[in-house]
Amino acid sequence: MTHSVPVAKKRADYQPADFEIEHVKLAFYLDETRTKVRAISTISRRVKHANTLVLDGVDLTLLSLNIDGEPYHDYLQTDAGLQINIDADNFELCIDTQINPEQNSSLEGLYKSAGTYCTQCEAEGFRKITYFLDRPDNLATYDVYIEAEQAAFPYLLSNGNPTGQGELENGKHWVSWSDPYKKPSYLFALVAGDFDLLEDSFSTLSGREVKLQLFVDKGNAAKGEHALASLKKAMAWDEQVYGLEYDLDIYMVVAVDFFNMGAMENKGLNVFNSKFVLADDLSATDEDYFNIESVIAHEYFHNWTGNRVTCRDWFQLSLKEGLTVFRDQQFSSDMASAAINRINNVKVIREHQFAEDASPMSHPIRPDEVMEMNNFYTVTVYNKGAEVISMLHKMLGQTGFRAGMDLYFERHDGQAVTCDDFVNAMADANQKNLNLFKRWYAQSGTPEVFADYLFDEQNQILTLSVKQVNAPTADQSYKQALSIPLDIEVLDSTGTPLPLFSGQQTSAVLTLEQQQQSWSFHCANQPAALCLLRDFSAPVKLHLSQTDEQLKLIMLNASDAFSRFDAWHQLLNRYINQTLESEHPQQGLPQKALCSIKNVLAEVLNDDKIDLALKAEMLCVPSFETMAQLNSQIDVEALLAIKQGLEHFLATELVESWFYHYQNNQTAAYEYNQQQVAKRRMHNVCLNYLLIADAAKYAEQAKQQYLSADNMSDTLGVLKACQDNHVALFDELMADFEQRWQHDALVMDKWFALQAGAFRSDILSRIELLKEHSGFSLRNPNRTRALIGTFAFYNTQAMHHIDGSGYKWLTEQLILLDKINPQVAARIVTPMLQFKRYDAIRQPLIKHQLMRLANQPDLSTDLYEKVSKALN
Numbered sequence: 001m002t003h004s005v006p007v008a009k010k011r012a013d014y015q016p017a018d019f020e021i022e023h024v025k026l027a028f029y030l031d032e033t034r035t036k037v038r039a040i041s042t043i044s045r046r047v048k049h050a051n052t053l054v055l056d057g058v059d060l061t062l063l064s065l066n067i068d069g070e071p072y073h074d075y076l077q078t079d080a081g082l083q084i085n086i087d088a089d090n091f092e093l094c095i096d097t098q099i100n101p102e103q104n105s106s107l108e109g110l111y112k113s114a115g116t117y118c119t120q121c122e123a124e125g126f127r128k129i130t131y132f133l134d135r136p137d138n139l140a141t142y143d144v145y146i147e148a149e150q151a152a153f154p155y156l157l158s159n160g161n162p163t164g165q166g167e168l169e170n171g172k173h174w175v176s177w178s179d180p181y182k183k184p185s186y187l188f189a190l191v192a193g194d195f196d197l198l199e200d201s202f203s204t205l206s207g208r209e210v211k212l213q214l215f216v217d218k219g220n221a222a223k224g225e226h227a228l229a230s231l232k233k234a235m236a237w238d239e240q241v242y243g244l245e246y247d248l249d250i251y252m253v254v255a256v257d258f259f260n261m262g263a264m265e266n267k268g269l270n271v272f273n274s275k276f277v278l279a280d281d282l283s284a285t286d287e288d289y290f291n292i293e294s295v296i297a298h299e300y301f302h303n304w305t306g307n308r309v310t311c312r313d314w315f316q317l318s319l320k321e322g323l324t325v326f327r328d329q330q331f332s333s334d335m336a337s338a339a340i341n342r343i344n345n346v347k348v349i350r351e352h353q354f355a356e357d358a359s360p361m362s363h364p365i366r367p368d369e370v371m372e373m374n375n376f377y378t379v380t381v382y383n384k385g386a387e388v389i390s391m392l393h394k395m396l397g398q399t400g401f402r403a404g405m406d407l408y409f410e411r412h413d414g415q416a417v418t419c420d421d422f423v424n425a426m427a428d429a430n431q432k433n434l435n436l437f438k439r440w441y442a443q444s445g446t447p448e449v450f451a452d453y454l455f456d457e458q459n460q461i462l463t464l465s466v467k468q469v470n471a472p473t474a475d476q477s478y479k480q481a482l483s484i485p486l487d488i489e490v491l492d493s494t495g496t497p498l499p500l501f502s503g504q505q506t507s508a509v510l511t512l513e514q515q516q517q518s519w520s521f522h523c524a525n526q527p528a529a530l531c532l533l534r535d536f537s538a539p540v541k542l543h544l545s546q547t548d549e550q551l552k553l554i555m556l557n558a559s560d561a562f563s564r565f566d567a568w569h570q571l572l573n574r575y576i577n578q579t580l581e582s583e584h585p586q587q588g589l590p591q592k593a594l595c596s597i598k599n600v601l602a603e604v605l606n607d608d609k610i611d612l613a614l615k616a617e618m619l620c621v622p623s624f625e626t627m628a629q630l631n632s633q634i635d636v637e638a639l640l641a642i643k644q645g646l647e648h649f650l651a652t653e654l655v656e657s658w659f660y661h662y663q664n665n666q667t668a669a670y671e672y673n674q675q676q677v678a679k680r681r682m683h684n685v686c687l688n689y690l691l692i693a694d695a696a697k698y699a700e701q702a703k704q705q706y707l708s709a710d711n712m713s714d715t716l717g718v719l720k721a722c723q724d725n726h727v728a729l730f731d732e733l734m735a736d737f738e739q740r741w742q743h744d745a746l747v748m749d750k751w752f753a754l755q756a757g758a759f760r761s762d763i764l765s766r767i768e769l770l771k772e773h774s775g776f777s778l779r780n781p782n783r784t785r786a787l788i789g790t791f792a793f794y795n796t797q798a799m800h801h802i803d804g805s806g807y808k809w810l811t812e813q814l815i816l817l818d819k820i821n822p823q824v825a826a827r828i829v830t831p832m833l834q835f836k837r838y839d840a841i842r843q844p845l846i847k848h849q850l851m852r853l854a855n856q857p858d859l860s861t862d863l864y865e866k867v868s869k870a871l872n
């Protein structure tokens, strides 16, 4: 919390620290409200004449300070830490502090999560544990001693290897740990609690046995099996694909219920939001199974990309996050459907990252200015960061990329480095100049690419002309041309890919490097349609004018699943845009457009050659968020009318097909495998259309599915389909669901989210009631995101109600939440930040609420940074 106006730190101001902490011995005497921490740091001077050691420290009670065994008094205590005046070159600093884990609701530093002590130190949480050089470029070895009551906390865990344990008087015990690898403070972790333990082992490529331990809440052991199996898959994959082995003898994962993010890669001791660990057939959806595998892999991959090679400063966050997301996406594509995986990754970019770039929070993947680091764990740094790595991969190929990775580790293992160091390794390993490519790290915004082509039939020459436009963003007015890989394929009139460049190859990656560029190359025959952004080869908006027929040709024939999916969306977007530009957009799509769309969709539905997972995906009407990215202004009523009108038309016109495919896609006893996942998805897409078409007629069908489901995907499929289409059945089943699942926090999160997302006129009073539910607490981030976050992000109808009641209600919740957990509050404020994209009635309503927030006394830096940028 802050009283004075927070100031931004600048990337350009980076300075190495004057001193270095090489080793630290930490001792924890755990107590709910009065935990004592002793930190003995071995320190050396790095800069000759520097004589003030500046340590970070927040919310700490200083008990004593000694240097080389003697009490020391020449220091100043500030809001941000300690300034110790010291002349010695090498010394040992011993600091005793006291902290209050029970009261720590920010979930940064040491806190209690439902009876378990745990820590979260990224990005700057270690300073809430003790005074330290809490910056990622200070790499130290850690010895840790933990003391606590034995009965309540039989497991006392920290990073590295266990070195000792013993019993003490008064029912207490202790355990000590030592981590031989140097690490930054953000990777420190401590956990103390009582758990069920799942154990396994993994033998590495070089034959070492690694002990795997998964700690979950008592009674949940069976729900950890999938996570443990996923961990072993990830370990094997990283050896096969990158030649990277795990380095310690033990790898621990702990699941906790109160966690601000998904999970944390602390060295040898990952701490996970239980949402990304626990699963069984009845309680977890296919999506949950997928996410667990991917987050387990993500944290594991960090051991090399993040832990062994870490960031020099927090502006470089994408160094580890963009790269690790890229690696987890590669892994997921190898484990599950590569096509669906890619489509879903692109959806995140288009729905959320493009929106962020168009918002007041726009920033490059390597930001230049930061007020609150926690605000920069964004879709830009993570997901656009991964797209930037993916472009490198596309340009260098897997072999060149691997050579770059090998060189990166050879040069930088054990160091804290920059994004430039990474790109330099890629460049040097491939003898390529990537200086132009580096602009992706520095420039924010979504490039728009305009393309056109001509075919010279006589000479069989295809000329492709492309230009890029990089419009100013909230944070940067001056923009430069970027290096944009375009992965192309040309189809003939039968949908067959044509050989290009006089050879046999039918696809190629062309890299646009100037504002405007053209290529002329041999093309074996008259092109009928062009795919220019195969596999979404760059995070850009592409404009290429093609007819409905051309798009249909791509939809049904392109070799790449993303291109097929994308052609369908382009076709739809054309109709949507025509309607948005018409006189009465709020009447939805005209009959003629509806019929054309239906005819195309019917072809997809009846095409047996299309992969079932892709088909199910293509049969869905794009989300409101996807449609909202079509234009800079968001017409809420029109987009809702278009979406609902289209769904209704398709549902009723194709009702027999929906019924047929619903019946034909029943799955046998639940298994999490790709074939079943696709079938279930198709089954539930059809059920949704059936309930839209005739809720009364198909209610019984839906209820039967709910009653007989042996898995959560099918259960939730029914509830989602009823949510807006059959209120009576929804309420009946939701009451039953609550009865059945009240003991399971993760399933109850789904229940709260279903409630909050319902489009109904009494939604605000219902949510108010839900806030009083015994299971609701603003101190629980998963619950808060389920109820308040779902309302803010997905209940478009009520959140953006023209009377402003949604904005007002959300603001009231944010004011309360900011006092408890500013990080979560600052995420949920997101939908209000883009107020300028709404109409003349909504804009002042949202702005008024943002000003209300801005005027709160003691507003957190987290919210202050976002709200002040929005109002600027």
Ligand code: 0A1
Residues within 6 Å of the ligand: 120, 122, 123, 260, 261, 262, 263, 264, 265, 298, 299, 321, 374, 377
């Ligand atoms: N490094 C983690 C994400 C993470 C970041 C911040 C946290 O607390 C403020 C927690 C987790 C990852 O990428 O998985």
Ligand code: ZN
Residues within 6 Å of the ligand: 298, 302, 320, 321, 324
């Ligand atoms: Zn990460």
